[in-house]
Amino acid sequence: MYASVLAGGSGTRLWPLSTKAVPKQFLRLTGERTLLQATVDRVAPLVPPDQLYVVTFARYRGLVREQLPALPAMNILAEPAGRGTAASIGLAATLIQARDPEGVMGSFAADHLIADTDGFQAALRLAEEVARQGALVTLGITPTAPETGYGYIQMGAPLAAAGPLTAHAVARFVEKPGLETAREYLQTGQYVWNAGIFIWRADRILAEIQRHVPVIGDVLSEIGAAAARTGGQVTPEVERAIARAWPRLTANVTVDVGVMERADGIVVIPIAVGWNDIGSWPQVAALHPADAHGNVVVGLPAGGYLQERTTDTLIYSATGRRIATAGVSGLIVVDTPEGLLICSKEDAQLVKNLAERG
Amino acid sequence: MYASVLAGGSGTRLWPLSTKAVPKQFLRLTGERTLLQATVDRVAPLVPPDQLYVVTFARYRGLVREQLPALPAMNILAEPAGRGTAASIGLAATLIQARDPEGVMGSFAADHLIADTDGFQAALRLAEEVARQGALVTLGITPTAPETGYGYIQMGAPLAAAGPLTAHAVARFVEKPGLETAREYLQTGQYVWNAGIFIWRADRILAEIQRHVPVIGDVLSEIGAAAARTGGQVTPEVERAIARAWPRLTANVTVDVGVMERADGIVVIPIAVGWNDIGSWPQVAALHPADAHGNVVVGLPAGGYLQERTTDTLIYSATGRRIATAGVSGLIVVDTPEGLLICSKEDAQLVKNLAERG
Numbered sequence: 001m002y003a004s005v006l007a008g009g010s011g012t013r014l015w016p017l018s019t020k021a022v023p024k025q026f027l028r029l030t031g032e033r034t035l036l037q038a039t040v041d042r043v044a045p046l047v048p049p050d051q052l053y054v055v056t057f058a059r060y061r062g063l064v065r066e067q068l069p070a071l072p073a074m075n076i077l078a079e080p081a082g083r084g085t086a087a088s089i090g091l092a093a094t095l096i097q098a099r100d101p102e103g104v105m106g107s108f109a110a111d112h113l114i115a116d117t118d119g120f121q122a123a124l125r126l127a128e129e130v131a132r133q134g135a136l137v138t139l140g141i142t143p144t145a146p147e148t149g150y151g152y153i154q155m156g157a158p159l160a161a162a163g164p165l166t167a168h169a170v171a172r173f174v175e176k177p178g179l180e181t182a183r184e185y186l187q188t189g190q191y192v193w194n195a196g197i198f199i200w201r202a203d204r205i206l207a208e209i210q211r212h213v214p215v216i217g218d219v220l221s222e223i224g225a226a227a228a229r230t231g232g233q234v235t236p237e238v239e240r241a242i243a244r245a246w247p248r249l250t251a252n253v254t255v256d257v258g259v260m261e262r263a264d265g266i267v268v269i270p271i272a273v274g275w276n277d278i279g280s281w282p283q284v285a286a287l288h289p290a291d292a293h294g295n296v297v298v299g300l301p302a303g304g305y306l307q308e309r310t311t312d313t314l315i316y317s318a319t320g321r322r323i324a325t326a327g328v329s330g331l332i333v334v335d336t337p338e339g340l341l342i343c344s345k346e347d348a349q350l351v352k353n354l355a356e357r358g
Numbered sequence: 359m360y361a362s363v364l365a366g367g368s369g370t371r372l373w374p375l376s377t378k379a380v381p382k383q384f385l386r387l388t389g390e391r392t393l394l395q396a397t398v399d400r401v402a403p404l405v406p407p408d409q410l411y412v413v414t415f416a417r418y419r420g421l422v423r424e425q426l427p428a429l430p431a432m433n434i435l436a437e438p439a440g441r442g443t444a445a446s447i448g449l450a451a452t453l454i455q456a457r458d459p460e461g462v463m464g465s466f467a468a469d470h471l472i473a474d475t476d477g478f479q480a481a482l483r484l485a486e487e488v489a490r491q492g493a494l495v496t497l498g499i500t501p502t503a504p505e506t507g508y509g510y511i512q513m514g515a516p517l518a519a520a521g522p523l524t525a526h527a528v529a530r531f532v533e534k535p536g537l538e539t540a541r542e543y544l545q546t547g548q549y550v551w552n553a554g555i556f557i558w559r560a561d562r563i564l565a566e567i568q569r570h571v572p573v574i575g576d577v578l579s580e581i582g583a584a585a586a587r588t589g590g591q592v593t594p595e596v597e598r599a600i601a602r603a604w605p606r607l608t609a610n611v612t613v614d615v616g617v618m619e620r621a622d623g624i625v626v627i628p629i630a631v632g633w634n635d636i637g638s639w640p641q642v643a644a645l646h647p648a649d650a651h652g653n654v655v656v657g658l659p660a661g662g663y664l665q666e667r668t669t670d671t672l673i674y675s676a677t678g679r680r681i682a683t684a685g686v687s688g689l690i691v692v693d694t695p696e697g698l699l700i701c702s703k704e705d706a707q708l709v710k711n712l713a714e715r716g
Contacts, residue, residue, distance in 0.1 A: 015682075016680070016682070306712050306715055306716055307712075308705065308708040308711055308712060309705055309708065321697055321698060322374070322696070322697030322698065322716065323697060323698045323700070324373075324374070324697060324698070324699050324700070324701075324709075324712040324716065325699075325700045325701065326699075326700075326701040326702065326705045326706075326708040326709060326711075326712060327701055327702035327704055327705025327708060328689070328700060328701070328702055331686070331700070333698075333700055335698055338680070339679055339680030339681060339682060340679060340680065340681045340682070340691075340693055340698065341682050341683075341684075342681070342682070342683045342684075342686060342689070342691055342700055343682075343683065343684040343685055343686070344684065344685035344686055346685055347666065347667055347684045347685025348684075350666040350667065350684040350685060351682075351684060353666055353684075354664050354665075354666060354682040354684060357664055358664055358680065358682065
């Protein structure tokens, strides 16, 4: 199996820990491995290092090489500009197809956490089997709350099973719902979160991109002609082809909106594996144990944090400087060399705006 | 006129800007002069430098000399331990009496602000005149709000006037009242805040200390014997006398509780001169102009502070690091090399506890 790992995100919702210089996927948020390393570790039993492509930007090439020393340098794809996941995944698919015309690939975000690696790998194996027959497969996350920040996938009839796993036809992809709609989705039991995890044959996704977003298809065909001559290695010739063709992409298109919402015969495998996209600071707080007051302290020694009348607050330090709070509740405090964030948990989504203005 | 300036406070309520190493009185909170320098500037037309005594601790001697280069080194009194304002003021009075048996002295805290210097000096001149005749005089602050953090002084019959100023007999000193009582005090118009500003003859206050707190009186008499031999200079001989006698003081006694609440014939002159004891972070906020959202930013350049949905918040930086807030209101954020404070304005009095634990 092949893989594309999308590692070009800016992670602005975790500013000021995540910065343009070192965004979220390159950070150690839990344990010893960065999110990118954990993503690669998680698929390693199914995807050998030389069959994995990291799609990122030139400015992160050094971080990728440093964090993934086993990855061949020729497997790093640097996009000249971000044009959405349809182009990013299509680029990796183009290289993979040049190397293995019927190769099956998985596509993964580099900045998600999954607690149950075994369960995830079992689902990947079933997905690979289904994808080999030509289906576009997605792993959908069994929802645990009526989240309004994710797209949802409505499941249709069951198609195949493997142990506790079942593959379903997709009835439809739906955009981020309102809270009432999200609650209804949860009650029906028919909906899962779209986590952007896809498994398909490279030739199949390229055909769907060509059909539904021909401007991207044409760019990828031109790059594919160069890739065919290198057997799927990202040589200087391929890089020149990318640099030449890429400027014809002028709009951002996600694979969800551009392809998945329009294609037929999609399959979804629901998974419950402790998935977390760590999409905001309250999710970081939830990864750590809280004290009796509901406070979570990360990065400070005992005595490095003092509080009076403080509850439900995250203190996240990357500097080790002393922090003290009094009379606050539901707050996020993040102290890094980049700067200092103080934000109510309710307004954690506004951090993105602050990061982009900063 | 002579003066004692009390500069031994710890300023814990303005932590982490005010620290044990450099407490509040040695900081520039407004303008170019530190609070200690401003205090000395304010009385300079009435008190020549060599008639002013700074009472502090040995650890602050260097700061005092640095900030007050015109002050003779022999005018710095270092207490071996803090034993309350009765002992501090009495110590200065002992030196002054040794030098000028009927000398009139004012006593001032080193960490208060007064906006109207001319009005303050006019009140001091009237107070000096009254004090020269033997009265214990205090300047009381005309209250602007029903504050519960100050003691109050009830005024009795008017005794003397000078321009817009009137000296009144003191009916009584009262401890910090509850909110309801404070409101009643304001309505009567008979009460002023006790700001700890006193003017009296050195011999008179020493007699009252001897009468009401004889343990302090005895210690001061012993020091006075040495001071008489030096003409009121703080020589090594006087310092040895202080070191020898001071350990007999085992309790803290304020001049308010120990002397003023018990003595008779006290005179109060009410003043309305923009007095501010900067006793907490919300008072610091009030010293600076607020933007349209009620936010006050100190110490950061334009662009150094970013906010979304933030109101009524003080951002005080002594580091220049970028600060961003979102979805908060009524907050105090103080970023200094010592540490980081985040506190609701309502709970600003808890900062003292944090500082003492830190």
